[in-house]
Every structure is written in C-alpha cells, then in structure tokens.
Amino acid sequence: MSCKVKDTNLNWTLNVIARIVVGLVFLFSSFVKGVDPLGTSYKITEYLTTWTFLGISFDWLVPMATLMAMFLIVAEFLVGVLMITGAFRKFGAWLLLLMMVFFTFTTLFDAITNEVTDCGCFGDAIKLTNWQTFWKNIALDVPTVWIFMTRDLRYRRRFERDMLISIFAVVAMVIFGLFNVYNEPCIDFRAWKVGNQMIDMDESLQVKSYVTYRNKTTGETDEFLSEELVKKMEDPAWEEAWEWESSRVVDPHEIRAAGFSMLDYEMNDHAKELIGSEDYVLIATIHHLDKVNEQGVSSLRWAAEYAKENNIQMVVLVSALPEEIDSFRETLGADELEFYFADATAIETMMRSNPGFVLMKAGKVLGKWHHRRVRNMSDMVLD
Numbered sequence: 001m002s003c004k005v006k007d008t009n010l011n012w013t014l015n016v017i018a019r020i021v022v023g024l025v026f027l028f029s030s031f032v033k034g035v036d037p038l039g040t041s042y043k044i045t046e047y048l049t050t051w052t053f054l055g056i057s058f059d060w061l062v063p064m065a066t067l068m069a070m071f072l073i074v075a076e077f078l079v080g081v082l083m084i085t086g087a088f089r090k091f092g093a094w095l096l097l098l099m100m101v102f103f104t105f106t107t108l109f110d111a112i113t114n115e116v117t118d119c120g121c122f123g124d125a126i127k128l129t130n131w132q133t134f135w136k137n138i139a140l141d142v143p144t145v146w147i148f149m150t151r152d153l154r155y156r157r158r159f160e161r162d163m164l165i166s167i168f169a170v171v172a173m174v175i176f177g178l179f180n181v182y183n184e185p186c187i188d189f190r191a192w193k194v195g196n197q198m199i200d201m202d203e204s205l206q207v208k209s210y211v212t213y214r215n216k217t218t219g220e221t222d223e224f225l226s227e228e229l230v231k232k233m234e235d236p237a238w239e240e241a242w243e244w245e246s247s248r249v250v251d252p253h254e255i256r257a258a259g260f261s262m263l264d265y266e267m268n269d270h271a272k273e274l275i276g277s278e279d280y281v282l283i284a285t286i287h288h289l290d291k292v293n294e295q296g297v298s299s300l301r302w303a304a305e306y307a308k309e310n311n312i313q314m315v316v317l318v319s320a321l322p323e324e325i326d327s328f329r330e331t332l333g334a335d336e337l338e339f340y341f342a343d344a345t346a347i348e349t350m351m352r353s354n355p356g357f358v359l360m361k362a363g364k365v366l367g368k369w370h371h372r373r374v375r376n377m378s379d380m381v382l383d
Contacts, residue, residue: 005150015150018143022096023083025140030077030173032123033069036185037177038352041069042345043120050115066181074173075099081169083147087162093151100137100144107134124189184353184370191257192350192358192365198256199276199363205252213242221245257349262317262340270340274315276363280382282307282314283358287347289320289328296355297332299371303357304334310382312359319344 005011033040045065048058061068079099082092103121110116111130119133128136180186188194209226222242224232233239255271262271274281284300286292292300300316307314315338318325325339351358353370357377360366369377 005153007153011150012153014146015153018146019083019086022140022143022147023080026076026080026083026096029122030073030080032125032189033073033120034077034173034177035125035180035187036123036189036352037066037069037073037181038348039123039185040073040120041066042348043116043118044068044072046116070174070177070181073177074170077173078166078169081165085165087158087165089155090151093148096144097148100141104134104137104141107137110134182370183372184351184356184368188368190349192368194365194368196256196365197363198360198365199254199272200252201276201363202252207252208250210248210250211244212246212248214245215242217241257346259343260346260350261342262315263342264338264340265322274313274340275360277313277360278362280310280312280366281360282312283350283360284314284316284355285347285351285353285358286316286318286320286355287344287351288354289318289324291354292328296371299357299374300332300355301334303374303377304332304337306377312382315340316355317342317347317350319347 042065045062048061048065051058075095076099079092079096082088083096107119107121107130110119111134114130117130118127119130121128121133121136192198210223211226211229212221212223213229214221232242253272253276255275260271261269262274263269274283282303284303304314306312317340318328319342320328329335329337329339350356351368353372355371357369357371357374358365358367359377359380367377367380
C-alpha cells in the first residue's frame with residue numbers, strides 16, 4: 001500500500017524536516033539509553049513484572065531484559081540514523097511507523113493505569129510523567145505519518161551506500177552499549193554523580209514543617225510554615241473557614257536520593273552518619289550478592305587493603321539476608337568490614353557495577369569505580 005502524495009518541492013521539504021526532527025529525537029533517546037543499558041533493562045524488567053495481558057504474565061522474559069534493552073536501543077538508533085541520512089527510506093518509514101504505534105499504545109496504557117510510573121523513554125537524563133510521554137508520542141506521530149505517506153517521494157535505490165550506513169549504525173551502538181554494560185555509564189545522569197553534594201552540610205539550616213489547609217467554602221488550598229500557621233489560627237474566623245488537609249517536613253540534611261538507607265543488623269539507619277562523615281568513607285555496593293564473581297571478590301579484597309593503608313573507612317552496602325552476608329564475609333576473609341543493608345533498587349541507582357565503589361567525604365561524591373577499574377582509585381590524590 002502506498003499513499004499518493006504529489007511530488008512538489010513543498011512536500012519534499014516537509015518530508016526532510018519531518019525526518020530530521022524525528023531522527024534527532026530518536027538519536028537522543030537511543031543515546032541516553034545507550035549510555036546506561038542496564039538502567040533500561042531495569043525499566044524493561046519493571047514492565048515485565050508489572051504487566052499482564054489476558055491473564056498472561058511476562059516474568060519469564062526477565063532473564064532476557066538486558067538483551068531486550070540492547071535491541072531497543074540499537075533499533076531506536078538505527079531509525080534515527082535512517083531518518084537523518086535518508087538511507088533505506090521505505091524500510092525506515094515502516095520501522096518508524098511500527099515503533100511509534102507500539103510506543104503510543106504502550107504509553108497510553110501507562111498513562112491510564114500508572115502501573116509503571118516512569119517509562120524511561122529518555123533514560124535518567126529527562127524525566128517525564130506518563131501523560132507527558134504519551135502526548136510527546138502523539139506529537140511525534142504527526143511527522144511519522146507524513147514520513148510514511150511520502151516515503152516514495154524522489155526515492156532512489158542506493159543499496160550499497162544504505163547498507164554501509166545501516167551496518168555502521170548497528171555496530172557503533174552495539175559497541176557503545178556493551179562498553180557501558182561492562183563499565184559504569186560513561187555519562188552519569190543519576191543522583192550519585194561524581195561531584196554531587198548528597199547532603200547539605202550547612203548546620204545553620206533548620207528543619208521546616210509545612211501544613212496545607214483547604215478553604216471550606218471555595219475549596220482552594222494554601223500551604224503555610226508552622227510558624228505562620230500559629231499566627232493564622234489566632235484568628236477564630238480564619239480557623240472556622242479553613243480545615244487541615246496535609247502536612248510535610250523538609251529536612252535540608254536529608255540525603256538527596258529517595259528511599260536510600262544504610263541499615264545495620266538492628267535496623268538502625270546509618271546513612272546520614274556515613275554519607276555526611278567529615279572523613280573519607282569508601283562504600284562498596286553489592287546489589288546482587290549471588291552474582292558477585294571472582295573478579296568482584298578480588299576487587300573487594302584489594303579495596304579493603306587500599307582503604308586500610310590510606311586510613312579510609314570502608315563499609316559494604318548490600319541487599320541480602322544476614323545469613324547470606326555472614327557466609328560471604330567468610331569467603332571474603334575481611335571480618336573487620338562493616339556490612340549494611342539497603343534495597344537493591346537503591347543500590348543499583350547508586351552503582352550499576354556489582355560490586356561497585358563510591359568514595360564519599362562530607363556528603364560529596366568524590367569518585368566512583370566499576371570493580372574492573374577499582375585499582376584506578378590509587379590514582380586519586382587524597383588530602
């Protein structure tokens with residue numbers, strides 16, 4: 001089937017503009033995913049474990065999540081390259097149309113059900129709500145339809161050139177993606193980026209309490225500081241007209257990573273104490289204890305020795321049961337190390353590597369190392 005569109009300079013110009021716009025969006029989307037394919041695989045895992053269709057679950061596909069992530073990233077990058085270069089225009093138009101149909105219906109379902117709160121379409125670089133993502137796809141559907149309708153305009157078969165472009169695009173993104181799978185992401189869009197201040201160390205900052213009240217007549221809401229509210233409530237007329245709705249507390253010394261904790265065996269949280277320590281603290285992160293290989297164990301032993309020699313406190317943050325930790329501690333042969341518990345997702349957000357290493361001081365992230373690169377830590381000059 002082919003929609004007949006008159007071959008005019010205007011229609012051709014609109015085709016070129018549409019391909020450039022859509023191509024750039026797909027290139028950006030694939031790049032920010034390719035920077036962190038494991039992050040994309042975590043998002044796909046969330047979909048697979050959350051969604052069901054006609055009573056059928058997709059948990060059995062979870063082991064293939066990383067492969068699926070790489071396939072999606074490469075496909076998006078290929079579409080972007082095909083759009084920009086005009087290579088394989090008919091194939092590219094079909095592939096683009098099919099992907100946009102899939103994305104549009106997926107994000108519509110997301111927006112309606114909100115079962116997965118963030119589609120991850122732009123990785124960790126740009127966060128969109130489900131409805132924002134859906135309307136973004138609707139906006140892209142317009143040039144997509146035009147590209148599909150005008151796929152035959154001034155079409156010339158250039159098989160060898162187009163094949164070389166396509167092979168280069170696929171190979172380049174596969175290499176780029178695999179590099180970031182087997183190392184930490186080359187660009188870090190996450191909260192625990194090197195240089196980020198995870199806790200505000202200004203002791204003069206005070207905890208503030210806010211209270212939201214609703215006007216009984218108009219339904220409007222207003223938020224007040226607790227100190228302001230006390231003055232408001234001195235007026236009986238105001239207190240009669242407004243009713244309490246909600247409250248919140250803002251602690252400037254909270255860690256700037258949602259849901260992050262470092263629990264000991266008695267379930268006491270030491271996160272603020274360790275992250276905000278004025279001394280160097282090296283945190284070894286393990287989000288899946290059963291997947292730590294021999295190289296990982298070796299890196300932990302090296303890091304423990306390095307920390308000891310340089311008077312650095314080293315702790316291990318792990319998602320595992322106490323008995324599993326005790327068994328691993330014996331394997332590691334480092335009884336002096338302190339182990340803390342955390343949610344696996346929080347650890348994965350901190351470091352993709354398993355294990356990984358994060359050097360902190362006074363609430364600031366000074367360095368991060370994949371376990372394959374942990375010996376690079378010795379290159380850092382410590383004051």
